[in-house]
Amino acid sequence: MSTLEIKDLHVSIETEQGTKEILKGVSLTIRTGETHAIMGPNGSGKSTLASTIAGHPRYNVTSGSITLDGEDVLEMSVDERARAGVFLAMQYPVEVPGVSMTNFLRTAKTAIDGEAPKLRTWTKDVKAAMEQLRIDADFAQRNVNEGFSGGEKKRVEILQLELFKPKFAILDETDSGLDVDALKVVSEGVNRAHAEGKMGTLLITHYTRILRYIKPDFVHVFVDGQVVEEGGPELADRLEEEGYDRYAKGAGAAAAPAVAQA
Amino acid sequence: MTEITTEKARIGAPSAQPFIDGFTEEGESLSPINAAGSKAPLAGAAAKSHSHGGGVGVPDSSRAGRLTSYSLADFKPLTGMEEDWRFTPLKRLRGLHSEVLSGTAPTVVVTGPEEITVESVGRDDRRIGTAGIPEDRVSANAWENFAGATVVTIPSEFEALTEVSVDIEGTSLDPAAQHLVIVAEKFSKAVVVLNHRGSAIVSENVEIIVEDGASLTVITLQEWNDDAVHASSQQAKIGRDAKLKHVMVSLGGDLVRVTPSARFTAPGGEAEMFGLYFADAGQHLEQRLFVDHAVANCKSNVLYKGALQGRNAHAVWVGDVLIRKEAEGTDTYEANRNLLLTDGARADSVPNLEIETGLIEGAGHASATGRMDDEHLFYLMARGIPEDVARRLVVRGFLNEIIQQIKVPSIEERLTEAVEHELALTDN
Structure with a gap:
């Protein structure tokens, strides 16, 4: 049982217009076996939260904390966070020219586990995981994300999720740009990883569509860098009907008077 | 309000009049050498002649106007101000541009399938000068001074299953001249690897003849010791439906300057030119290439990539692609990418594309240098x-x-x- 705890997190970025605060005090606790959905309109800071947890250098934490089972995540480098069990499925996975998927997956698995995976079982595991995600076998020989379509890139992110077996998976708009078939395949992958019972999931999404396939235990609504409303799966249903408009009216806070602390 | 008539809108001389020299009605500067129907210096009977540039009206800035000659005397002593030498530290050429190249040339040992012919020939061999003509003083200096040449021939229709290795081992630091000729006869297929190793101060001319329908890969590896200075002019002549793949790799040496060129002499030819260089502190690695689309329907693709690290690591890449007026249907692309790994390194990258006809399939160039x-x-x-x-x-x-x-x-x-x-x- 692990706990990822985010407390009163304030995050800013440097822009040409100066420092801009994006997260204005976010608190969130995720435990193994739980699925949390973070929903919100564009620009509300959802992806910033994801990138900050993973340690992207663009985001400066000005105050607050992130801990994993009591360990200070903010003190860790990007690779240390990954080895500690944090996995970020990226919204826009980058292409890494000249590095084959096979080489990349093996290098990463070796780094995360601290030892090289046994070649025979590893090859078998990779092959099986690729089949389940309907990724062509020849992708293994191709360079990381190079020439992959948007949907293929997302599937490869989930492939890594299944192979690396993190303690906490953060899915940054994994559903955006996917057609229904791809969405199902990707969701099944997440559910498989989740079903092993050793992972907590933070699902960041703009749309409620993916929540038909991945059932959240908790839903948090983000507006303007803050959680304005929290609840169970029923909150997602309400968002599907009403959208985010009611939060925008009255600058968010007024429309959501009761901000429950997790 | 002024009424604009068609007469007034017309700029320049009416078409019945001769144009200003070097200009057409459209204002473009098309080279008369092409208009006159003559092609690259090597095409046809001009092989043994020399030229002092493209002739009247060819701008100096055009690659078509470059001086070519077998005679050293035709090239003025270098000052370092010349366009094609402006990035090269002449002092570090160790006399390749100024001294008589009488040193012992690196030894050449060729291994490969037994069907391949390897000959050591004198200066008067008929094959010498069939694919190359010096385009700069250092190359001409080697041409003036080389004692003998090695000719490697892949016989017609022979398809080599293993590569041909040409081991070029430098043993002396006296400035020397070297000459190699590679002939891929009709419909042959082979991979020829030039391994440059050891220590040498050498100017080298490599002539590459790819006859009709042949497919030749030439891989030139510069893995010299740290004290080596190497200038290598590698000129290829590509026949009808022939294919050349040229791969250049420069890793070692103090100063290495490789100038590969591909000239199409008949339609249907294809040239792929790849390069890799890794410049360390103080190293000067220069590559200047030339693709001469002198005939119709040929394809070329160029990609050079380099990594640089350390103080005064210097890489130079200049890619000249010339699409002459008669080269309709040309498809060409060239790109150079540099990765700067540390402070203090410098990469110069100059892609040049000259297009003298609009009737082409495609032409593009790109260059990027960054961290x-x-x-x-x-x-x-x-x-x-x-x-x-x-x-x-x-x-x-x-x-x-x-x-x-x-x-x-x-x-x-x-x-x-x-x-x-x-x-x-x-x-x-």
Whole structure:
């Protein structure tokens, strides 16, 4: 049982217009076996939260904390966070020219586990995981994300999720740009990883569509860098009907008077 | 309000009048050498002649106007101000441009399938001068001074299953001249590897003849010792439906300047030119290439990639592509990418594309020089890969694109190791 705890997190970025605060005090606790959905309109800071947890250098934490089972995540480098069990499925996975998927997956698995995976079982595991995600076998020989379509890139992110077996998976708009078939395949992958019972999931999404396939235990609504409303799966249903408009009216806070602390 | 008539709108001389020299009605500067129907200096009977440039009306800035000659005396002594020498530290040429190149030339040992012919010939051999004509003083100096040449011939219709290795081993630091001729006869297929090793101060001319329907890969590896100085002019003549793949790799040496060129002499030809260089502190690695689309319906693709690290590591890449007026249906692309791994390194990159006809399939060029992409590093590190390993992966991947083109496993392995060795230096 692990706990990822985010407390009163304030995050800013440097822009040409100066420092801009994006997260204005976010608190969130995720435990193994739980699925949390973070929903919100564009620009509300959802992806910033994801990138900050993973340690992207663009985001400066000005105050607050992130801990994993009591360990200070903010003190860790990007690779240390990954080895500690944090996995970020990226919204826009980058292409890494000249590095084959096979080489990349093996290098990463070796780094995360601290030892090289046994070649025979590893090859078998990779092959099986690729089949389940309907990724062509020849992708293994191709360079990381190079020439992959948007949907293929997302599937490869989930492939890594299944192979690396993190303690906490953060899915940054994994559903955006996917057609229904791809969405199902990707969701099944997440559910498989989740079903092993050793992972907590933070699902960041703009749309409620993916929540038909991945059932959240908790839903948090983000507006303007803050959680304005929290609840169970029923909150997602309400968002599907009403959208985010009611939060925008009255600058968010007024429309959501009761901000429950997790 | 002024009424604009068609007469007034017309700028320039009416078409019945002769144009200003060098200009057409459209205002373009098309070279008369092409209009007159003559092609590259090497096409046809002009092979043994020399030229003092493209002739009247060809601008100096055009690659078509470059002086070519077999005689050293035709080239003025270098000052370093010349367009094609402006990046080269002449002092470090160690006399290749100014002295008589009478030193002992590196030894040449050729191994390969027994069907391949290897000959040592004198200066008067008929094949010498069939594909190359010096385009600069250092090349002409070698032409003036070489004692004998090695001619490697792949017989017609022979398809070599293993590569032909030409081991060129430098043993002396007296300025020397070297001459090689590679002939791929009709419909032959082969891979020829030039391994440059040891210590030498040498100017080298390599003539590459790819006859009709032949497919030739030439891989030139510069893995010299740190004290070597090497200038290599590698000129290829490509026949009808023939294909040349030229791969240049420069890793070692103090100053290495490779000037490969591909000239199409008949339609249907194809040239792929790849390059990889890794410049360390103080090293000068220069590559200037030329693709001469002198006939219709030929294809060329150029990609050079370099990594630089350390103080005063200097790489130069100049890519000239000329699409002459008669080269309709040409399809060409050239690109250069440089990765600067540390402060203090410098990469000069100049892609030049001259197009004298609009009736082409495509023509493009690109150049980019920069530091390692932080997003690449973030992606790999977010998967648990430590920073130093991630950096190495990215550089290796960057250069791998060229190594993958070689397709000779033993050489690919060796170069991968050589790149690893260079990268190990970065960490220190």
